[in-house]
Amino acid sequence: MNAMNLKEQPGHHGLGGGHTGEHLPLLLSRLDPLPLECDGMTRVLSTLLARDEIPHHVVVGSLTVNGAGSIDLHWWIELLDGRVCDLRARMWLGTEDRVPHGCFLPEGQQQYEARSVLEAQALHPGIFAILAGAPMESFPAWTN
Numbered sequence: 196m197n198a199m200n201l202k203e204q205p206g207h208h209g210l211g212g213g214h215t216g217e218h219l220p221l222l223l224s225r226l227d228p229l230p231l232e233c234d235g236m237t238r239v240l241s242t243l244l245a246r247d248e249i250p251h252h253v254v255v256g257s258l259t260v261n262g263a264g265s266i267d268l269h270w271w272i273e274l275l276d277g278r279v280c281d282l283r284a285r286m287w288l289g290t291e292d293r294v295p296h297g298c299f300l301p302e303g304q305q306q307y308e309a310r311s312v313l314e315a316q317a318l319h320p321g322i323f324a325i326l327a328g329a330p331m332e333s334f335p336a337w338t339n
Contacts, residue, residue: 218247218335218337219280219298220297220298221335222240222243222334222335223240223280223282223297223298225334225335226239226240226282226327227282229326229327229328231283231326232283232286233266233269233270233271233281233283233284233286234270235326236270236282236283237253237270237271237272237316238253238316238318238326239318239323239326239327240272240280240282241253241272241315241316241317242315242316242317242318242323242331243331243334244272244315245315245316245317246331246336247336247337249274249337250274250275250315251272251273251274251275251280251315252272252273252312252313252314252315253270253271253272253312253313253314253315253316254270254271254272254273254307254309254311254312254313255268255269255270255309255310255311255312255313256269256307256308256309256310256311257269257307257308257310258271258281258284258288258295258305258306258307258308259305259306259308260284260288260293260294260295260304260305260306261293261304261305261306262291262293262304263288263289263291263293263294264287264288264289265288266284266287266288269281269283269284269307270283271307273312274298277300278298278299278300279295279298279299279300279301279307280297280298281295281296281297282296282297284296293305
């Protein structure tokens with residue numbers, strides 16, 4: 196099964212309307228330098244998205260990028276509009292343009308295959324601070 200195209204649930208923000216503007220890119224730019232692999236990065240990002248009430252799912256599966264290789268066990272975030280947030284594919288598959296990075300709609304050469312879809316993660320504030328190198332409050336929050 197490919198990465199799921201999750202439908203927006205009533206009463207939630209979603210991200211399809213673009214309301215986050217600069218919020219998500221700002222969060223991703225703060226997180227990208229962290230010395231975390233895909234599971235830690237996904238948990239940290241999920242905690243921030245959950246804090247801001249942005250619905251999403253944590254997905255565990257595999258990624259194959261034609262011409263670059265595959266990762267048999269990989270974690271990423273899927274937003275309700277079908278976009279994937281993945282900051283660690285390039286850690287294993289190289290920095291070529293075809294290897295995804297950031298928040299994007301996967302292209303045909305990028306095959307995300309979900310094995311497990313989890314609810315949003317909510318790390319304990321102390322664990323979050325250890326993984327993210329800073330307390331949750333130091334990361335910008337999305338507001339209406």
